[in-house]
Amino acid sequence: xxxxPESQSLAAWVEETREGIDSGRFPxxxxxxxxxxxxxxxxxxxxxxCFLAHESEIPHPGDYVTRYIGNNxxxxxxxxxGEIHANLNMCRHRGNVMCKAEMGNASHFRCSYHGWTYKNxxxxxGVPYMKEGYExxxxxxxxxxxxxxVDSYEGLVFGCLDPEAPPLDEYLxxxxxxxxxxxKHGLGGVEVHGPPDHWIADTDWKICTENFAGDGYHTxxxxxxxxHLGYFPSSGSTHSQGWAVSIRGKGHGIGLGHGPNFxxxxxxxxxxxxxxxxxxxxxxxxxxxxxxxxxxxxxxxxSFLMQPFSLxxxxxxxRFVTMRLYHPVGPGRMEMYSWCLVPKNxxxxxxxxxxxxxxxxxxxxGTFEQDDFENWTKVTQAAGMTMVRGVDFPYIMGMDSAPDPxxxxxxxxxxxxxxxxxxxxxWSRWADYLAxxx
Amino acid sequence: MGEQPVDRDTxxxxxxxxxxxxxxxxxxxxxxxxxxxxxxxxxxxxLRVIREGLAVWDLSPTSRIFDDDRQTLEVRIQRLETxxxxxxxxxxQTRHFVTNVLADPGDNPDEYKVHxxxxxxxxxxxxxxxxxxxxxxxxxxxxxxxxxRLARRWAAFDQALINAHNLSxxx
Ligand code: FES
Ligand SMILES: [Fe+2]
Numbered sequence: 316x317x318x319x320p321e322s323q324s325l326a327a328w329v330e331e332t333r334e335g336i337d338s339g340r341f342p343x344x345x346x347x348x349x350x351x352x353x354x355x356x357x358x359x360x361x362x363x364x365c366f367l368a369h370e371s372e373i374p375h376p377g378d379y380v381t382r383y384i385g386n387n388x389x390x391x392x393x394x395x396x397g398e399i400h401a402n403l404n405m406c407r408h409r410g411n412v413m414c415k416a417e418m419g420n421a422s423h424f425r426c427s428y429h430g431w432t433y434k435n436x437x438x439x440x441g442v443p444y445m446k447e448g449y450e451x452x453x454x455x456x457x458x459x460x461x462x463x464x465v466d467s468y469e470g471l472v473f474g475c476l477d478p479e480a481p482p483l484d485e486y487l488x489x490x491x492x493x494x495x496x497x498x499k500h501g502l503g504g505v506e507v508h509g510p511p512d513h514w515i516a517d518t519d520w521k522i523c524t525e526n527f528a529g530d531g532y533h534t535x536x537x538x539x540x541x542x543h544l545g546y547f548p549s550s551g552s553t554h555s556q557g558w559a560v561s562i563r564g565k566g567h568g569i570g571l572g573h574g575p576n577f578x579x580x581x582x583x584x585x586x587x588x589x590x591x592x593x594x595x596x597x598x599x600x601x602x603x604x605x606x607x608x609x610x611x612x613x614x615x616x617x618s619f620l621m622q623p624f625s626l627x628x629x630x631x632x633x634r635f636v637t638m639r640l641y642h643p644v645g646p647g648r649m650e651m652y653s654w655c656l657v658p659k660n661x662x663x664x665x666x667x668x669x670x671x672x673x674x675x676x677x678x679x680x681g682t683f684e685q686d687d688f689e690n691w692t693k694v695t696q697a698a699g700m701t702m703v704r705g706v707d708f709p710y711i712m713g714m715d716s717a718p719d720p721x722x723x724x725x726x727x728x729x730x731x732x733x734x735x736x737x738x739x740x741x742w743s744r745w746a747d748y749l750a751x752x753x
Numbered sequence: 754m755g756e757q758p759v760d761r762d763t764x765x766x767x768x769x770x771x772x773x774x775x776x777x778x779x780x781x782x783x784x785x786x787x788x789x790x791x792x793x794x795x796x797x798x799x800l801r802v803i804r805e806g807l808a809v810w811d812l813s814p815t816s817r818i819f820d821d822d823r824q825t826l827e828v829r830i831q832r833l834e835t836x837x838x839x840x841x842x843x844x845x846q847t848r849h850f851v852t853n854v855l856a857d858p859g860d861n862p863d864e865y866k867v868h869x870x871x872x873x874x875x876x877x878x879x880x881x882x883x884x885x886x887x888x889x890x891x892x893x894x895x896x897x898x899x900x901x902r903l904a905r906r907w908a909a910f911d912q913a914l915i916n917a918h919n920l921s922x923x924x
Contacts, residue, residue, distance in 0.1 A: 508815055509814070510813050514917065515915070544831055544832070546828065670817075678817070679920050680818050682828070689921075690839065
């Protein structure tokens with residue numbers, strides 16, 4: 316075993332990690348380490364576009380939710396004109412928290428310490444004893460809440476702490492093609508079914524991002540109960556079929572699992588399939604009609620999953636979509652947000668059915684979710700052991716796979732679906748940020 | 754509150770039923786537990802959300818942690834009976850502390866609304882740190898020819914951000 320000295324500098328470790336990824340190696344230590352976590356806060360979460368909220372969570376003027384980018388707590392609010400703003404959840408006077416609730420509705424935020432008052436857009440409008448105390452020296456326009464850049468795609472609101480970072484469109488870099496499956500499977504787009512499930516786990520956020528970037532490899536074992544009892548429509552022998560698609564140099568990736576006997580768009584009601592043929596492009600229809608499971612991650616910490624789940628063994632069941640955010644709260648520790656997305660125009664009946672399938676499979680008491688977190692928590696624990704400093708994991712599946720020239724979508728598409736190509740792409744992007752080169 | 758109180762014998766029979774139901778869960782006698790449910794059982798745990806003091810609701814009208822009926826509860830139990838329910842290997846040790854049981858007449862002659870507090874201690878494997886859950890339950894129990902049955906479980910967690918990596922137990 317090649318154990319590296321404790322004293323190896325972090326910069327050297329990052330460089331070595333970057334080189335290792337190209338040859339299919341990634342260090343265990345990355346998944347539970349204070350120094351790595353600190354570097355992520357400083358160099359990754361301060362520069363990437365991070366998911367904040369879905370527009371349907373704050374549909375009315377004044378609606379807000381509080382969310383995070385890295386360790387920064389933000390207020391994401393819709394102002395009186397319908398525009399969405401993100402501001403640091405900190406009073407500019409002496410730093411009190413402005414919104415202590417997770418969600419609510421307010422035209423103004425009034426600080427409970429000395430009473431400074433801001434519009435929900437973040438502008439400072441009220442200062443007690445303005446004349447007597449500040450004698451004209453305080454300019455309200457200079458002391459609004461600290462503003463964070465926001466941009467959105469198909470209802471997904473992202474924020475970015477770096478004013479120099481390229482726009483969201485460029486950041487997504489073509490991954491929109493795949494996001495559309497989750498966000499445009501219906502002519503009216505999608506909405507959240509309600510506030511997100513919310514729980515805390517001793518798991519590193521990266522394990523989740525990686526798993527959802529297309530880890531079809533774990534499914535037949537980690538979720539074996541579903542195969543075994545017939546509630547999940549694929550079998551161990553055919554499970555590897557499909558594509559793994561990554562956006563090179565951006566970190567995003569998706570696994571598109573096929574089922575050889577799975578009917579086109581199986582698990583969707585007919586009217587929704589008809590809508591998808593209009594809302595999606597012919598290329599998207601070609602790819603998605605064959606897809607049984609679509610599991611993707613937007614770099615760095617937002618993921619989606621669409622899959623069918625059946626309550627009758629052997630049947631196709633119903634499709635549901637979950638969106639999840641992995642908020643890091645410490646080395647090897649995270650807060651999980653999990654939503655169910657439903658097509659806005661779908662029947663109440665389908666929305667309910669899809670939601671019930673989601674809770675049974677992927678809510679916090681979900682039967683698939685339970686086993687994932689069991690594994691992820693153990694991986695995180697292992698990664699914290701001192702003996703694994705200097706130990707790598709193999710990321711060598713599909714090392715030489717060439718992109719499929721027939722594939723109609725953007726990105727680097729390889730077969731089979733069970734493949735490490737997406738993960739190498741993910742970790743090399745991550746390492747670029749940690750090296751200060753992204 | 755203004756309602757006709759439930760007679761003592763009935764109230765104590767209901768309380769005993771609640772205790773036996775909890776015991777079946779803690780002893781992992783899941784088939785026995787299923788037998789204590791009506792066929793039309795609704796088993797729900799709404800999601801708690803932290804909102805400001807004057808908010809209309811703090812339990813989500815639409816989001817659920819559990820959203821089960823007889824069929825889906827059977828799926829959960831079937832899963833636990835396979836060799837692949839990794840989240841319960843080793844099994845959680847749970848203790849349901851059921852207190853403050855209050856029974857009121859229900860909407861149907863044989864039904865009773867039962868309020869109880871439930872505190873669940875859950876430990877897993879060699880971990881020294883248990884998960885603790887405090888819940889308010891508003892159930893419906895029904896008197897049938899075969900004895901008491903649970904017709905509705907409605908349980909709200911007293912915490913919005915649940916401190917457990919999963920919920921592979923029943924509440
Ligand atoms: S800290 Fe907010 S007004 Fe003083
Ligand atoms: Fe999984």
